[in-house]
Amino acid sequence: MFGAMSAVMFGAISSAAAQTDLADQIAKADLGYGEYLAGECVTCHRKSGAGIPQINGIEAETFVIIMKAYRSKDLDNKVMQMMAGRLDDEQIISLAAYFSSLSN
Amino acid sequence: MTSISRRGFGGLFGASALGLAMPSLAFGAVPKVVVIGGGAGGATAARYLAKDSKGALDVTLVEASKRYYTCFYSNLYIGGFRKYGSIGHNYYGLAVNNRINVVHEWAASVDGAARTVNLASGGKLSYDKLVLSPGIALKYDSIAGYSPQAQGRMPHGWTSGTQAQQIRNQVLTMKKGGTFVMMPPPNPYRCPPGPYERVSMIAHLLKERNPTAKIIVLDPKEKFSKMGLFTAGWEKHYPGMIEWLGPDSHGGIKSVNHETMEIVTDLDTFKADAASVVPAQRAGSIAMAAGVTDGDWAPIIPATMASKADPNIHVLGDASVASSMPKSGFSANSQAKVAANAIRGELTGSRVYDPRFANTCWSLIATNDGIKVGANYKAGSEKIDVVDKFVSQGGESADVRKTTYEESIGWYNGITSDMFS
């Protein structure tokens, strides 16, 4: 999985400009919306424990890349493909801003 | 004034004009929400209402039991994959961490006009909004001969508690080479794959301890959830042990007798050494008493989970008519968050976001052989509609099946901490 992920990450950050743009969007994201959307995630993802990775504190830009990779099915997990599948970019960014603000 | 999220959803609720009609709001008091039922739907709703309103709502949870034993994973307990204690949870986190007023009593009736709940003990609670998540009640009379008296020897194990222990004990003490009869319920019922996961877990136990024993499944339905995956799993792990018979084969179930342990169908009489009989189901009785049911279940408005009969009562989980969403703990937890968001918006003016629902049901067939089915949903105007769905495939690798099982452990820890922490 991590092999797939680093390949995905390598391809996703194509230019410095795109990166700044994303950082900017994350800074402006609606944390309240992120927290609301996160309600869907914490049924499975909790702070610690086996079986499903904990996602609090993942760095926001990495978070966005991972979520987009599930959405495009470049990362392989049926549940996560479905969960990411209906999130638009703005929603993913709000989630990234929210989860990255939590301590892991 | 209720602020309208940029997704434009807040507009649906008519905002503050409605809010001011609430008696406690008119006097500037903290609005009161009473939640009946501290299970998958109710515990989640109470927790999100209290946590997210940060003191702006007065939340009371009425739950009869002091300890909630999850039905989810009760089959894994029967199979020996979990200790009984590990599926029990208390209300300490809700009371202490979330400052919810937890009342361990039985709610007897609801007066919708006066907005009060009457407790069986004689106490009374008033509310601005009421959330009902009472789960199911069993329709004992749906099977001739079945009754609360019969459930000692023919346990249903379909509501939380000691029934699961009885089933495990019956399997462990069954005579060598004996017959276990499983009778799944007719649709609709809580946890569509549940009866077949139970069959798998009993087979697992028998394979270890009583390998010449047999399991007969007398199903009132022609087909069932994840049927192909289960039957393939049974052939692989428990060849020759499980015989599934639908109405085509048994002709229809006529009656059960817990004294003779006989189950009579149209075409045959089956003698069981041990049995689990799950009758038909309906919404928990407080939903009936509150007058929000139409037939056996409570119809709701998808975007808010508010009852179609009373706008101040929201119905969650198994008791509600959630159309394409199955009656599961995951569904109830998901619906609770939608309702909590809508209720907070109405009572405190907080932002109301687009409602979204999801469900995944995992089942364990044998050691490290897990399967899953899931979907996400949106609120249509009349029904909760499917957006996207998936299901495990036949012939998946052992690795995928093991990961799927491990995910279910993560989910169990996730949902129970989302309900109770």
Ligand SMILES: Cc1cc2nc3c(=O)[nH]c(=O)nc-3n(C[C@H](O)[C@H](O)[C@H](O)COP(=O)(O)OP(=O)(O)OC[C@H]3O[C@@H](n4cnc5c(N)ncnc54)[C@H](O)[C@@H]3O)c2cc1C
């Ligand atoms: C064998 C089995 C396996 C299952 N496996 C899964 C699974 O793997 N995944 C999954 O998602 N779901 C599973 N489920 C389904 C899941 O247990 C239910 O769908 C879920 O519990 C429904 O939540 P609820 O809030 O509607 O009701 P419940 O969780 O049943 O909660 C209702 C609560 O209300 C209380 N109550 C009721 N009436 C009153 C009253 N008048 N006064 C006070 N208290 C009251 C009850 O004591 C109870 O605690 C399974 C079910 C079974 C039977």
